[in-house]
Amino acid sequence: MKLNVIEFQNVLRKSTFNFSIETANLNITKDRIKSSMINKYNNGITIIDIENKAIIEMEDEELVFNFRDPDQNLMPFLNLIDVPEVKLKVFEDKIAMFVGRSKQTIHFCTPDKKRMFHSEATLRSSEYFANLNLSDGSFFEMWDKIKKVGTRFGKVYFNVEKGNLTVESTDKTNKFSNSIKFILSKVEEVGDLSLCFEFTDIANLMKIIAIDFSISFNYSSDHGLGLLHASKEDGSENFFLMSKKE
Numbered sequence: 001m002k003l004n005v006i007e008f009q010n011v012l013r014k015s016t017f018n019f020s021i022e023t024a025n026l027n028i029t030k031d032r033i034k035s036s037m038i039n040k041y042n043n044g045i046t047i048i049d050i051e052n053k054a055i056i057e058m059e060d061e062e063l064v065f066n067f068r069d070p071d072q073n074l075m076p077f078l079n080l081i082d083v084p085e086v087k088l089k090v091f092e093d094k095i096a097m098f099v100g101r102s103k104q105t106i107h108f109c110t111p112d113k114k115r116m117f118h119s120e121a122t123l124r125s126s127e128y129f130a131n132l133n134l135s136d137g138s139f140f141e142m143w144d145k146i147k148k149v150g151t152r153f154g155k156v157y158f159n160v161e162k163g164n165l166t167v168e169s170t171d172k173t174n175k176f177s178n179s180i181k182f183i184l185s186k187v188e189e190v191g192d193l194s195l196c197f198e199f200t201d202i203a204n205l206m207k208i209i210a211i212d213f214s215i216s217f218n219y220s221s222d223h224g225l226g227l228l229h230a231s232k233e234d235g236s237e238n239f240f241l242m243s244k245k246e
Contacts, residue, residue: 001055001057001089001090002087003097004054005084008054008078010054011033011050011054012074014048014237015046017045017208018205018207020039020200021046021115022040023037023067023115024065024066025064025066025116026063027063028052028065029058029062030052030059030061032049033048033049033052035048036048039115043244044201045117046239047117047123047238047239048236056085065095066109067109074106080104083099086099094108095108123227123229123238126229128217128218129217130185130190132185132214132217139167142167146182147203147206149180150203151199153170153199154198154200155196156199156202157169157195158217159195160191160192163187164184164186166184167181167182193219193226195219195226196243197228197243197244198244201241202241205230205241208237212232213230213237216231225245227243228243
């Protein structure tokens with residue numbers, strides 16, 4: 001059995017929402033890797049069901065990997081590997097990676113059942129008032145500018161203003177706050193509203209999505225809160241963020 005280092009690192013990032021979820025839980029067959037997790041604040045969810053390009057030459061079996069704080073306990077070891085693939089052995093309580101004269105041993109942790117997510121159907125049944133296709137790359141160009149100043153505010157807003165969907169970084173609790181804003185698209189089905197997200201949550205999302213994704217938005221007037229759903233074109237990767245009240 002072999003491990004493709006870069007592909008495995010990508011799986012770890014996506015399954016933990018760029019390491020904002022403390023535990024990685026991976027269910028692996030020779031064809032697929034699946035994971036459904038929610039962060040400790042209950043506002044960020046990752047659901048992936050992707051082609052297995054990370055564990056190569058698997059038998060017809062199912063493996064379950066659980067890692068605690070993989071950004072601290074696993075990624076530094078993977079970063080030491082300077083070849084694309086390594087020999088992999090899987091034991092009951094650990095994995096071992098072999099390259100040249102080196103052996104790296106990484107132990108599993110106890111499954112964190114509190115962080116496993118089991119309500120995917122509820123999220124998928126949500127109705128969305130706007131859908132933003134990222135294929136032209138313009139949103140990433142906007143984000144590159146927002147992130148240069150957004151850390152001082154700690155917030156990112158997606159607004160509907162006079163029929164326009166906008167993205168903005170500012171502090172709306174301070175009327176004297178500076179801001180940066182971009183118009184994204186036209187919206188017809190809802191009136192004016194504003195969804196507030198933590199800057200770090202959006203920053204983590206932007207590190208694990210690409211131009212083959214779209215972003216949709218849901219709003220509950222009863223609760224005054226919304227939901228952001230980033231989905232890959234083939235449906236294999238889905239990331240959700242709940243907005244917050246200020």
